[in-house]
Amino acid sequence: MKHTISCLVYNKPGVLAKVARSFADEGINIYSLAAGEVEEEDKSRMTIVVDTGSEMVRRAEMHLKKIEEVIKLYDLKEEELIAMELLLIKIRVKPENIPQILQTAELFNAHVIAVSDVSMVLSLASEENRVNGLIKMFKHLGIIEMSRSGKLAVSGLD
Amino acid sequence: MNQKDADLYNMQTLLNTVKGLPARKMVVVSPYDRATLESISAAHNEDIIMPILIGEEKRIRRSAEQYNIPVNNMEIICSDEENIIERASSLLLEGKAHFIMKGMVRTGYFFHVLLDPRFKIRTERILSHVGMFEITGKKRIFLMSDAAINILPNFTRKIHIVANAVDAAHKLGIGHVKVAMLAALERVKLPAMPATLDAFLMKKFAETGYFERCEIDGPFAFDNALDPEKARTKGIGGDVAGNANIIIVPNIETGNVLYKSITCIQRQDAAGVVLGGTCPIVLTSRSDDFKTKLNSIKFARLLIL
Numbered sequence: 109m110k111h112t113i114s115c116l117v118y119n120k121p122g123v124l125a126k127v128a129r130s131f132a133d134e135g136i137n138i139y140s141l142a143a144g145e146v147e148e149e150d151k152s153r154m155t156i157v158v159d160t161g162s163e164m165v166r167r168a169e170m171h172l173k174k175i176e177e178v179i180k181l182y183d184l185k186e187e188e189l190i191a192m193e194l195l196l197i198k199i200r201v202k203p204e205n206i207p208q209i210l211q212t213a214e215l216f217n218a219h220v221i222a223v224s225d226v227s228m229v230l231s232l233a234s235e236e237n238r239v240n241g242l243i244k245m246f247k248h249l250g251i252i253e254m255s256r257s258g259k260l261a262v263s264g265l266d
Numbered sequence: 267m268n269q270k271d272a273d274l275y276n277m278q279t280l281l282n283t284v285k286g287l288p289a290r291k292m293v294v295v296s297p298y299d300r301a302t303l304e305s306i307s308a309a310h311n312e313d314i315i316m317p318i319l320i321g322e323e324k325r326i327r328r329s330a331e332q333y334n335i336p337v338n339n340m341e342i343i344c345s346d347e348e349n350i351i352e353r354a355s356s357l358l359l360e361g362k363a364h365f366i367m368k369g370m371v372r373t374g375y376f377f378h379v380l381l382d383p384r385f386k387i388r389t390e391r392i393l394s395h396v397g398m399f400e401i402t403g404k405k406r407i408f409l410m411s412d413a414a415i416n417i418l419p420n421f422t423r424k425i426h427i428v429a430n431a432v433d434a435a436h437k438l439g440i441g442h443v444k445v446a447m448l449a450a451l452e453r454v455k456l457p458a459m460p461a462t463l464d465a466f467l468m469k470k471f472a473e474t475g476y477f478e479r480c481e482i483d484g485p486f487a488f489d490n491a492l493d494p495e496k497a498r499t500k501g502i503g504g505d506v507a508g509n510a511n512i513i514i515v516p517n518i519e520t521g522n523v524l525y526k527s528i529t530c531i532q533r534q535d536a537a538g539v540v541l542g543g544t545c546p547i548v549l550t551s552r553s554d555d556f557k558t559k560l561n562s563i564k565f566a567r568l569l570i571l
Contacts, residue, residue: 201467203470203471203472203473203474204474206421206467206471207421207425207471210420210421211420211422214420219457220463221457223454223456223463223466225470
């Protein structure tokens with residue numbers, strides 16, 4: 109089962125390694141991890157997605173809480189969080205595929221951000237399943253390279 | 267007309283080649299205004315069309331009398347206001363008319379009825395407006411699309427818009443058509459100018475051979491598409507630069523402003539038809555003058571057999 113853990117930490121060297129270690133010690137593979145500054149410059153939020161049982165996650169959280177740079181920890185429930193992912197995908201451009209590429213991009217509300225004679229880079233900020241959907245649609249057209257931010261999340265509205 | 271040189275004639279010379287063709291039946295919806303009646307009468311007198319006027323007969327006759335336009339030798343079908351477009355569309359379906367002209371009726375309502383599946387006007391193409399203009403002082407015409415139907419066409423719709431315009435150019439006798447995709451500059455600029463992307467990709471898409479006997483290039487700013495000297499000055503190469511027969515505008519605002527600036531400010535001749543259906547549709551602005559409406563009838567006639 110997928111868990112989304114939001115971890116508010118002090119922005120100091122080595123924190124990421126300590127957080128990652130908490131999961132590694134419990135034998136948990138991190139599915140995705142996105143981190144960045146929050147509204148206060150000295151703090152960062154890490155959004156970590158793991159695919160494992162609740163008991164394993166609970167144990168990892170125990171480790172996390174012991175890290176002095178960790179300020180707050182939330183195990184966000186799917187139905188309560190607002191989440192998105194950013195995808196950058198470079199695909200091969202063949203003249204005959206152009207309408208299909210653009211129609212697909214339009215359908216998913218993805219944006220072309222760069223283009224050349226042979227390739228095109230598109231971006232999509234959306235829910236994970238839509239990001240997966242776009243990748244699936246582009247697979248047979250020839251994906252040259254892609255990069256996903258991992259899930260970014262905030263807790264739901266009050 | 268020499269296939270290769272059709273674009274080198276001035277607009278009236280080109281449009282007047284219609285006079286050698288047999289007259290075709292044109293059904294006119296709600297012809298109550300002066301410019302429409304005058305243009306129909308002139309086209310009829312020149313044996314370009316056999317008009318069928320559909321509307322409230324009394325109103326048609328009253329208007330004709332008021333403007334001193336003879337309509338006695340024209341077929342008039344009297345219809346209630348709410349059935350006019352339906353009657354006209356039925357004539358097209360039954361093959362009793364070859365093409366159609368919109369008179370004093372709202373464009374949205376006109377198309378709403380005309381495009382009802384019952385009348386089978388639609389084809390696999392979308393409808394798009396194609397305007398014809400002349401470059402002042404030069405023996406050159408150019409077509410512009412789409413200034414009237416498609417508001418902000420996506421790439422797929424632009425493919426249809428290009429295809430409709432290219433077909434029109436071929437039917438006018440332009441052998442190898444040069445299409446310029448318009449934007450505000452000559453390079454792709456993202457994300458600020460999405461029109462530059464479509465222009466670039468249309469050129470690429472044309473490599474598939476989807477459009478026959480034509481060359482597509484872009485993006486171009488307006489001047490560099492039509493003026494060879496400007497294109498040279500800016501160092502823009504290629505066969506299309508400065509010599510476009512067709513310009514494709516990115517959205518309806520660009521097309522509409524361009525169309526109106528040519529007709530209103532420069533007082534230049536223009537013609538406009540809607541293509542992509544089973545027959546050309548003469549669609550002019552209610553504010554267009556007699557000459558533009560007559561030009562449009564001639565333009566439409568040139569596009570049918």
